[in-house]
Amino acid sequence: MVTPQLKVKERENIVEPKRSESIISVTGTPKLEIKEVGKVFKTKKGETTALEKTSFSIEDGEFVTILGPSGCGKSTVLRIVAGLEEATSGKVLLDGQEIHGPGPDRGMVFQSYTLFPWLSVKDNITFGLKLKGVSNKERDNIARHYLQLIGLEGFENHFPIQLSGGMKQRVAIARALANDPKILLMDEPFGALDAQTRNIMQEVLLKAWEESKKTILFITHDVDESIFLADSVYVMTARPGRLKKKVPIELERPRDFSVKATVEFAEYKDELLSLIRDESLKAIK
Amino acid sequence: MIAKLFTPNKEIPKMFYTSAGFLTFIIFLLIWSVLSYGQIVNPLFLPTPTDVLTTAVDLFVNGEILSDIGISFTRVLFGFLAAAIIGIPLGILMGSLRIMEGAFEPIIGFIRYMPASAFIPLLILWIGLGETEKMSVIFLGTFFQLTLMIMDVTKNVQNDLVDVSYTLGAKKAQVFTKVILPASLPGIVDTLRITFGWAWTYLVVAEIVGASSGLGYMIMQASRFLQPDKIIVGILIIGILGLITDILFKAIYKASFSWMRKDGF
Ligand SMILES: Nc1ncnc2c1ncn2[C@@H]1O[C@H](COP(=O)(O)OP(=O)(O)OP(=O)(O)O)[C@@H](O)[C@H]1O
Numbered sequence: 001m002v003t004p005q006l007k008v009k010e011r012e013n014i015v016e017p018k019r020s021e022s023i024i025s026v027t028g029t030p031k032l033e034i035k036e037v038g039k040v041f042k043t044k045k046g047e048t049t050a051l052e053k054t055s056f057s058i059e060d061g062e063f064v065t066i067l068g069p070s071g072c073g074k075s076t077v078l079r080i081v082a083g084l085e086e087a088t089s090g091k092v093l094l095d096g097q098e099i100h101g102p103g104p105d106r107g108m109v110f111q112s113y114t115l116f117p118w119l120s121v122k123d124n125i126t127f128g129l130k131l132k133g134v135s136n137k138e139r140d141n142i143a144r145h146y147l148q149l150i151g152l153e154g155f156e157n158h159f160p161i162q163l164s165g166g167m168k169q170r171v172a173i174a175r176a177l178a179n180d181p182k183i184l185l186m187d188e189p190f191g192a193l194d195a196q197t198r199n200i201m202q203e204v205l206l207k208a209w210e211e212s213k214k215t216i217l218f219i220t221h222d223v224d225e226s227i228f229l230a231d232s233v234y235v236m237t238a239r240p241g242r243l244k245k246k247v248p249i250e251l252e253r254p255r256d257f258s259v260k261a262t263v264e265f266a267e268y269k270d271e272l273l274s275l276i277r278d279e280s281l282k283a284i285k
Numbered sequence: 286m287i288a289k290l291f292t293p294n295k296e297i298p299k300m301f302y303t304s305a306g307f308l309t310f311i312i313f314l315l316i317w318s319v320l321s322y323g324q325i326v327n328p329l330f331l332p333t334p335t336d337v338l339t340t341a342v343d344l345f346v347n348g349e350i351l352s353d354i355g356i357s358f359t360r361v362l363f364g365f366l367a368a369a370i371i372g373i374p375l376g377i378l379m380g381s382l383r384i385m386e387g388a389f390e391p392i393i394g395f396i397r398y399m400p401a402s403a404f405i406p407l408l409i410l411w412i413g414l415g416e417t418e419k420m421s422v423i424f425l426g427t428f429f430q431l432t433l434m435i436m437d438v439t440k441n442v443q444n445d446l447v448d449v450s451y452t453l454g455a456k457k458a459q460v461f462t463k464v465i466l467p468a469s470l471p472g473i474v475d476t477l478r479i480t481f482g483w484a485w486t487y488l489v490v491a492e493i494v495g496a497s498s499g500l501g502y503m504i505m506q507a508s509r510f511l512q513p514d515k516i517i518v519g520i521l522i523i524g525i526l527g528l529i530t531d532i533l534f535k536a537i538y539k540a541s542f543s544w545m546r547k548d549g550f
Pocket residue numbers: 041042043048049050068069070071072073074075076077221239
């Protein structure tokens with residue numbers, strides 16, 4: 001593990017990115033590139049800039065969390081990447097290819113419960129596979145694998161109404177992963193859960209990530225959550241949102257809940273809290 | 286205990302619930318009996334319960350009412366089926382495609398305020414006095430409401446469900462068949478149950494003008510020959526038929542949508 005002193009020094013090297021400038025520059029094509037993406041909503045009362053021109057990129061297999069105050073445009077970024085919302089400016093590249101509209105290469109987990117209530121747990125997990133025409137037998141195998149991964153064996157024939165909130169979100173994660181997307185987009189998926197369930201879900205998700213080696217873009221306004229999960233935390237400014245700072249998290253992997261009690265974790269937390277506090281204050285004004 | 290029965294939103298034992306329903310019926314029968322057996326109202330206007338019962342038995346025994354029931358039921362069924370066959374797909378499209386809503390909502394919203402019964406003279410001019418005219422009245426009485434109600438049901442499908450299906454690879458047509466349709470199906474069945482009830486009420490309107498058979502016609506004839514017992518039997522039969530179809534729809538609902546109930550039954 002990196003010593004705290006060293007880390008502070010490293011972090012000093014990270015300069016605040018200028019607007020519309022790539023926040024990290026690496027060689028080779030990143031998995032996901034957001035280039036100068038901005039969003040203005042037109043409403044009855046005029047125009048709302050939800051997102052200022054923002055650029056960043058995510059490496060293959062990286063777990064990135066975006067941390068920002070309420071209403072700063074986090075969901076907007078994610079929905080643009082998912083193709084569910086059209087950007088007013090800029091473009092999104094996945095594996096170097098510009099995206100147009102939604103597609104199964106970008107799986108998504110929402111904060112609200114979005115399991116199809118008329119389908120069993122198993123049929124929910126295999127919904128995308130069935131659309132793709134994957135055979136019955138293979139679907140069964142994949143479903144079994146993910147049921148085991150999320151710890152819900154024996155629940156395959158339950159309907160969503162019979163599951164707790166945490167179970168529903170686990171199934172939603174399994175459904176997104178079973179479809180084998182190139183990137184998994186998660187919009188505060190644990191936001192509606194109680195603190196204990198949330199902690200368990202974070203560990204379940206890390207396990208699933210380590211096993212699947214997926215690239216994940218995860219949105220949260222919970223500081224602990226953003227640190228615990230991430231390789232890098234991106235902090236967003238208050239509305240109109242843009243990226244304020246990238247904070248690489250160099251905590252050892254695989255992680256479990258005990259890491260939250262370490263000094264390093266506390267230091268990251270201090271730093272992020274002060275960053276986010278400034279922005280939250282701005283947001284209230 | 287009494288206080289508990291009159292606390293708002295409080296559950297009460299099932300026995301009390303059912304007994305309360307029976308009690309209302311018994312009070313109703315009691316008032317009827319007092320008025321009729323006690324000769325308070327002229328029997329020419331209000332027959333006794335026993336009169337009504339014997340008339341009903343007679344009508345069923347000599348079988349004359351069975352053909353009326355059959356004819357009326359056919360009219361309601363086909364008029365309603367036509368409304369459903371057009372109204373369900375149209376309502377779904379209106380609920381999910383803004384352009385369809387824009388095209389049809391104003392005109393349907395307008396026509397539904399025109400009373401179906403007022404169309405009868407026009408229908409008779411156009412298509413005569415046959416079965417088609419009777420079914421058309423029922424169609425006109427139910428179609429517009431049904432379509433608008435289906436539209437509302439479809440509109441209420443959670444948008445996130447549509448979004449998530451796109452991220453799972455669904456194409457536009459699949460969003461209709463795999464998400465919007467199954468999500469709105471319970472609401473559709475419930476809408477059918479309610480509008481089928483209305484279809485029965487339009488039956489009498491359709492059969493009072495220019496009909497020579499059916500329950501509505503029977504009621505009209507009975508009125509002409511001063512047979513209030515027969516009128517009441519006709520009304521009761523329509524009520525019971527409506528109730529049976531309602532129960533049938535509820536059974537379909539219960540059997541088809543176990544996923545809506547926690548216990549899964
Ligand atoms: N469809 C829309 N039409 C108009 N304005 C919108 C729309 N969607 C979002 N906005 C506005 O854009 C801004 C950013 O919204 P967004 O949902 O991205 O924020 P967020 O960071 O996800 O907030 P939260 O933490 O509350 O989920 C908000 O001010 C919001 O009111």
